[in-house]
Amino acid sequence: MSAPTTKKPTVTEREARQVAEAAREQDWRKPSFAKELFLGRFRLDLIHPHPLPADEDVRRGEEFLARLRDFCETKIDSARIEREARIPDEVVAGLKEIGALGMKIDTKYGGLGLTQVYYNRALSLVGSANPAVGALLSAHQSIGVPQPLKIFGTQEQKDAFLPRCARTDISAFLLTEPDVGSDPARLATTAVRDGDDYVLDGVKLWTTNGVVADLLVVMARVPKSPEGKGGITAFVVEAAAEGITVENRNAFMGLRGIENGVTRFHQVRVPAANRIGPEGAGLKIALTTLNTGRLSLPAMCVGAGKWCLKIAREWSGAREQWGKPVALHEAVGSKISFIAATTFALEAVVDLSSQMADENRNDIRIEAALAKLFGSEMSCLMADELVQIRGGRGFETAESLAARGERAVPAEQLLRDLRINRIFEGSTEIMHLLIAREAVDAHLSVAGDLIDPDKSLQDKAKAGANAGVFYAKWLPKLVAGPGQLPTSYADFKHGVDLSPHLRYVERHSRKLARSTFYAMSRWQGRMETKQGFLGRIVDIGAELFAMSAVCVRAELMRSQGDHGREAYQLADAFCRQSRVRVDELFTRLWSNTDDLDRKVVKGVLGGSYEWLEKGIVDPSGDGPWIADATPGPSRHENVRRPFE
Numbered sequence: 001m002s003a004p005t006t007k008k009p010t011v012t013e014r015e016a017r018q019v020a021e022a023a024r025e026q027d028w029r030k031p032s033f034a035k036e037l038f039l040g041r042f043r044l045d046l047i048h049p050h051p052l053p054a055d056e057d058v059r060r061g062e063e064f065l066a067r068l069r070d071f072c073e074t075k076i077d078s079a080r081i082e083r084e085a086r087i088p089d090e091v092v093a094g095l096k097e098i099g100a101l102g103m104k105i106d107t108k109y110g111g112l113g114l115t116q117v118y119y120n121r122a123l124s125l126v127g128s129a130n131p132a133v134g135a136l137l138s139a140h141q142s143i144g145v146p147q148p149l150k151i152f153g154t155q156e157q158k159d160a161f162l163p164r165c166a167r168t169d170i171s172a173f174l175l176t177e178p179d180v181g182s183d184p185a186r187l188a189t190t191a192v193r194d195g196d197d198y199v200l201d202g203v204k205l206w207t208t209n210g211v212v213a214d215l216l217v218v219m220a221r222v223p224k225s226p227e228g229k230g231g232i233t234a235f236v237v238e239a240a241a242e243g244i245t246v247e248n249r250n251a252f253m254g255l256r257g258i259e260n261g262v263t264r265f266h267q268v269r270v271p272a273a274n275r276i277g278p279e280g281a282g283l284k285i286a287l288t289t290l291n292t293g294r295l296s297l298p299a300m301c302v303g304a305g306k307w308c309l310k311i312a313r314e315w316s317g318a319r320e321q322w323g324k325p326v327a328l329h330e331a332v333g334s335k336i337s338f339i340a341a342t343t344f345a346l347e348a349v350v351d352l353s354s355q356m357a358d359e360n361r362n363d364i365r366i367e368a369a370l371a372k373l374f375g376s377e378m379s380c381l382m383a384d385e386l387v388q389i390r391g392g393r394g395f396e397t398a399e400s401l402a403a404r405g406e407r408a409v410p411a412e413q414l415l416r417d418l419r420i421n422r423i424f425e426g427s428t429e430i431m432h433l434l435i436a437r438e439a440v441d442a443h444l445s446v447a448g449d450l451i452d453p454d455k456s457l458q459d460k461a462k463a464g465a466n467a468g469v470f471y472a473k474w475l476p477k478l479v480a481g482p483g484q485l486p487t488s489y490a491d492f493k494h495g496v497d498l499s500p501h502l503r504y505v506e507r508h509s510r511k512l513a514r515s516t517f518y519a520m521s522r523w524q525g526r527m528e529t530k531q532g533f534l535g536r537i538v539d540i541g542a543e544l545f546a547m548s549a550v551c552v553r554a555e556l557m558r559s560q561g562d563h564g565r566e567a568y569q570l571a572d573a574f575c576r577q578s579r580v581r582v583d584e585l586f587t588r589l590w591s592n593t594d595d596l597d598r599k600v601v602k603g604v605l606g607g608s609y610e611w612l613e614k615g616i617v618d619p620s621g622d623g624p625w626i627a628d629a630t631p632g633p634s635r636h637e638n639v640r641r642p643f644e
């Protein structure tokens with residue numbers, strides 16, 4: 001067996017992009033509403049009528065939600081978790097007892113077999129009780145051992161591990177390293193083949209559930225050998241295995257009960273039978289797992305929005321200013337309207353995406369990513385507005401409020417807890433790039449060689465011919481469409497008329513596609529460096545998707561006689577608010593400070609503005625910016641603390 005490498009992989013930008021490109025799912029075997037939207041094709045038929053769950057799925061889901069609600073109301077003390085920065089063992093034991101560890105695991109392995117819709121509703125509920133508990137369950141099931149095994153595991157692996165995950169064992173997902181975040185091509189943890197085992201060496205950072213986990217999914221780099229092609233590979237690892245040390249339990253500004261740590265592997269032997277998929281498939285497994293796993297985060301954002309609305313309604317009706325409730329003052333009322341409309345929209349997006357995932361008729365990789373992006377950004381805005389509505393009480397802790405005799409409303413805690421969502425499971429900036437790559441996939445498929453500087457003139461000529469055929473058919477369709485006909489989507493008019501919003505989506509879907517085409521023509525191979533432009537393109541797509549989802553949801557609720565009139569009102573309010581944002585984003589596609597910003601950044605890095613930093617003291621402590629992660633034995637006490 002060769003010794004573990006101590007040198008971090010040196011990777012160029014181009015090589016890093018190639019690794020990421022090789023890991024993404026290349027083909028589109030199923031239709032995708034969001035993909036079509038970015039191409040200027042408003043396929044309302046893919047989401048309307050709104051898909052519905054089967055009656056049996058509803059029955060089982062509602063029965064579990066009832067048990068979970070009782071548990072959340074009687075067993076979860078959120079104030080205690082915040083105060084002690086730890087989820088009590090008895091809470092986790094209770095979650096195991098009601099089957100919450102196995103919500104997404106098939107019944108034949110001892111799980112509950114809930115649909116994605118009801119799994120997300122359960123996370124929304126438990127996350128409202130305490131976000132750290134929601135994070136524990138989500139990390140265990142959405143990205144931990146159960147999900148990758150469900151998709152890529154062998155039958156033997158499923159039989160061995162899924163019953164444990166369903167009832168007793170908590171799992172964690174270990175990808176990030178001290179010097180490796182969204183650039184997995186530089187992954188330094190190694191797994192070297194030695195007979196029937198692999199030997200793991202390396203350090204993993206921000207291992208959610210890693211402090212308490214029983215089972216780990218670990219991503220490691222396997223050197224190429226006669227036994228396999230090597231590459232980034234996924235393994236199921238026993239957390240109690242010899243050579244594993246949890247060196248630190250990390251603490252954060254929010255989610256204070258989260259069990260997140262630093263885990264070191266030193267000569268850890270893992271049976272080859274625990275490898276998930278073939279060598280080199282690890283990153284693809286991770287990305288595929290996240291396709292639906294990302295829906296858990298916006299699901300908890302839905303719960304946060306609902307709580308924001310409840311507190312805003314109750315407080316702003318009770319608090320008077322200048323002779324009337326503060327809610328009736330326009331400056332406050334606009335914030336409440338934003339919270340109500342956006343909560344409705346976020347629930348519409350998550351439920352629609354989840355039901356499409358359950359039906360498995362559509363490819364929802366873009367929809368799930370848009371839901372994560374939209375939910376994480378909008379929930380932070382809603383929490384911030386709630387703090388503003390509450391005024392000084394919003395900035396005050398719940399414990400302090402209670403100490404002086406007022407209702408203990410943890411508004412500031414929610415703001416802190418939600419902030420991580422813009423970073424978790426792909427930061428907003430990375431989500432912009434990921435979604436943009438999928439959104440322009442059709443263009444790169446036909447014109448990729450044309451803008452690739454490494455391709456020969458012959459390849460470019462062939463690509464040019466193919467592109468000419470594609471664009472000759474595609475571009476004329478972007479000129480006109482149903483969005484220009486006043487009678488289009490008339491079945492969305494019931495008291496409140498939502499049809500103008502759907503026509504707006506159709507027109508601006510085509511405008512979005514034209515803008516993307518123009519940008520590719522203008523920048524060609526430099527398109528991937530225009531991250532500001534790509535981010536705005538994606539944000540426009542997210543708003544258009546959300547507008548579509550709220551209209552379809554409102555019509556579903558109307559047809560079922562379930563608050564249809566109010567749903568139409570909320571949908572109308574959201575669409576009008578969203579259209580203001582979309583119009584601004586379109587303006588900023590071409591009128592922005594991106595070029596100037598790049599010059600300023602170069603000046604900052606070059607020291608041109610260091611004079612601006614004078615007149616302060618820096619309270620930061622000493623130490624390196626990035627901790628040393630050289631493989632080797634641990635010098636720390638093992639702080640692993642599995643739940644009793």
